[in-house]
Amino acid sequence: MLKKLIKINTSDNVAVALVDLKAGEVISFEEEDIKVISNTKSKHKIALEHFNLGDSIIMYGVLVGKANGVINKGDVLTTKNVKHETEKVSGRTVPFTWKAPNVDKWKERTFLGYHRADGQVGTENVWLFFPLVFCENRNVEILKDIFEKELLHQQVSTHQLMLRALVRGEESSTEITENTTKVFDNIDVKFITHPGGCGGIRQDSESLAKLLAGYVNNPNVAGATVLSLGCQNLQIDIFKDAIKSINPNLNKPVLIYEQQQMGTVDNMLSTIIKESFEAIKNANNIVRKPASLSKLKVGLECGGSDGFSGISANPTLGAVSDILTALHGTAILAEFPELCGVEQELVNRCIDDEKGEKFLKLMKAYEKSVVESGSGFDMNPSPGNIKDGLITDAMKSAGAAKKGGTSPIQDVLDYGEYVSKSGLNLLCTPGNDVESTTAIVGAGANLVLFTTGLGTPTGNPIAPVIKVSSNTDLANRMPDIIDIETGGVIHGEKTIEEMADEMLEFIIKVASGEIQTKAKALNQNDFIPWRRGVSL
Structure with missing residues (x-):
């Protein structure tokens, strides 16, 4: 029945x-x-x-x-x-014990990754271009157009062909004259822009510096080309100090250019192209080699959640998180507005009182800033969430927290801090999909698991984002964005444990470069820094 x-x-x-x-x-x-x-x-x-x-x-x-x-x-x-209503929390209430899952069948498994000098291992090998200030966005976009056309030879899209046909007055056009073969096999070139680095308050620029430094230090990045104007709040020295605070011995090429010191745009771009090309060519010599699953740093994210997310997709991520934790890998649970209502469980799971106190302090400060702006965590559920059964923030949070499994919480990180401990980490971010995913990768995640019940096309420029649907209908309706579907759990066809094993196998293939995520295929390279206190 x-x-x-x-x-x-x-x-x-x-x-x-x-x-x-x-x-x-x-x-x-x-x-x-x-x-x-x-x-x-x-x-x-x-x-x-x-x-x-x-x-x-x-x-x-x-x-x-x-x-x-x-x-x-x-x-x-x-x-x-x-x-909306939640329990009041002041600290640890009960001692915590954890029985780790049996991981014997995973202990000897490996993935093929890019080994870095500091011991981290990337699932991608990316040369990253970005500006320190929005004034340089246009120059980054110019470089993007040049490098993508000459290095990546991206194929003309069907939509561009459609427009080409319309311009010519034709019914259809299949003409493709571009060379679609990549110049380099082992390196991708990615570009990010942003609206920050100047204006606002100085703390915004300092926060952005930490985020960008995290991207440079991320194991998926082989090196970076950084553009500065010169007079902005986010000075080059601030950015360099942010890198040193994360990794004092960073051993990656980071090319930094300041427009106000280089004269004309033409002169600057010519220099950037020549020097970046040589660095990219060298980075292409890095090849994939076997790495322990303990080198995986997996971000746990959700967006466009529905009433099934907390029953199928999120608990599956939780089971994967527990397996990775037992293997001494790393999992990162973020989205603090979506942990509202489950604080007591999370505080009890922290390895010591200091971590629990930091978590509560960050939660209270965040909620206070939201209230002072005229809103509140209770305003977090979106119209789509409510339509599909998540009618209070606490209800949404209780399901969202299932992504973190049941393991001890080893560390609690503020926005812009970088993961330094294996196991489960909590990271203070907004619930906003892109802002949170951006921060998770900036904290060191080399891969992101992203659950959705309604359908969200989010991706990231340097880390694979594996999209997991909570229900079969979504997977059938939007197959171009969904990598894995967990609807079988709802129908009773699969257990959470069976689904987690299937997902981990998929993760290994993505981490090894054997499978391309749907977000990457769609060239979904979303990057939005958090301007603190104004986002849920």
Whole structure:
């Protein structure tokens, strides 16, 4: 018989609809009959008991809201009858123990990566161009056009051919005269621009310097070409100091050019092209070699979440995170607005009180800044989230936190800090998909797992982003952006453990360059720095 409801934790007093439910139908669930009061779409929640005003609503075993009025047993939960509510947290409440999963079958496995002098291993080999200030964005774009045409020989897109045909007054055009063979086999050339580096407050530039330094230090980057104007807030010395604070002995070529010291644009661009080409040619000599899975640093991200994300895709990432942690690899869980409501569990999992205190301090400071701007964490769920069943921030957070698995939290990082400890790390970022993914890679992730229930095309310029759908319908509807789908968990066809094993096999192939992610195929190179305090 088709399963219609699921209760995630034994202490929950609500259940998730796995299929659309009609008002009046009676469902046999946990040895009792539940009459559905209102039409309920799949992914939404129905009450398993009668609620009066102010009663606690429990999901994933934690408080996710309070009843905003009477909710009858069998009725659907909505933004009108439920309000956001979380438990108050002040510190560790219980001792934490962890039973690591059996990883015997993974211990000898390797991936083919790019070994760096500092011991890190990249899943990509990228030469990165970027500006220290937005004034140099145009020059970066000029260089992008030149290098992509001559080094990457990117094939003309079907949409460009369509426009070409329209311009010629033809019905279609299949003419491609460009050479589409890459000049170099072992190096990619990527370009990022941004609106920062000057204006605003000085702290914005310092924060941006840390982020860019993290990108340079990321194991996926072989070297970088950096453009500076000269008079901006983000001075070259600030950027160099940021690199030294992360890696005092950085052994990568970093070419820095200051326009106000070089004269004409033509002179500067000519110098950059000649010197960067030689450096890129040398970086192409780096080849993939076997590396332990402990060298994987995996970012855990979600975007466009739905009511199934916390049941299928996110717990699968959690199981993968636990496996990697047991193998002495690294996992990075971010998006602090989406950890609101599960602080107690996370504090209890921190390896010491200092880490737990830092986590709470960062959470409280972030929430305070959001409130002072006239908003709040309770405003985090997007219209798409709400439409698909995530009606409070705590409900969304409880599912989002499942990406971090169950392992001890080894370190807590503020935005711009770089991962230095293996195991699970918490990183302070917004919940915004691109801002968070940008920060995760800046913290050292050499690969990102990104879950989505509604469909999000986010990628990153230097790290592969593996897109994981929470449901089969999305994977079938948007196959061009989805790499793995976990809908089988919802249908009862696969366990979380089976899905995690399948995902880790896929990760190894992506990390080894055997599989190209959909985001990379779409040339999705998103990069948005966080201007602190103004983003959820």
